[in-house]
Amino acid sequence: MEYRFLTDRVLCAKAYLLLKEGLYREYGIREDPAFSYGENGKPYLRDHPGIFFNLSHCRQGVLCVIDEQEVGCDIEEIPAFPDDALCDYCCSEAEKRRILSASDPAAEFTRLWTMKEAYLKYTGQGISDDLPELFAQTDLTDVSFRVNEEKKGVVYTICK
Numbered sequence: 001m002e003y004r005f006l007t008d009r010v011l012c013a014k015a016y017l018l019l020k021e022g023l024y025r026e027y028g029i030r031e032d033p034a035f036s037y038g039e040n041g042k043p044y045l046r047d048h049p050g051i052f053f054n055l056s057h058c059r060q061g062v063l064c065v066i067d068e069q070e071v072g073c074d075i076e077e078i079p080a081f082p083d084d085a086l087c088d089y090c091c092s093e094a095e096k097r098r099i100l101s102a103s104d105p106a107a108e109f110t111r112l113w114t115m116k117e118a119y120l121k122y123t124g125q126g127i128s129d130d131l132p133e134l135f136a137q138t139d140l141t142d143v144s145f146r147v148n149e150e151k152k153g154v155v156y157t158i159c160k
Helices: 004-027 084-090 093-101 104-125
Strands: 036-037 043-045 052-060 061-067 074-076 145-152 155-160
Touching: 004 052, 004 061, 043 052, 052 104, 061 074, 061 155, 074 104, 084 093, 084 104, 093 104, 104 145, 104 155
Parallel strands: 052 074
Antiparallel strands: 036 043, 052 061, 074 155, 145 155
């Protein structure tokens, strides 16, 4: 109920149902998950400390990732064009050059954005003011990203 718009509430409920289905299919867990929250609000399963999950949604899709190690994910629609103000807010100069030189700048921006958001959800940090230099200041040697672009104009990234 924290979401302002009904559409977002419905998408959140769908993500929760995906989590329940995944917990049942992968671990045989039938009961409703009991959540606790980390220092920055990242939810975890109180009764199953060895199972990690992350949820994300946008108008075109819902994403649920369950794993036996920390995980983060994000799903976003590819905009018609990358927003200059948003690029300035979250991208370094090198990243902006990469976006502008890409064959599809909007898709490249969305790939980069989902990587950053998935990483921040993976770490439990949440969105911060140092987004432009996030990857330049971070040791990513122990982190893997899986970035996928769907034909429906959606990009999703899983970080673990």
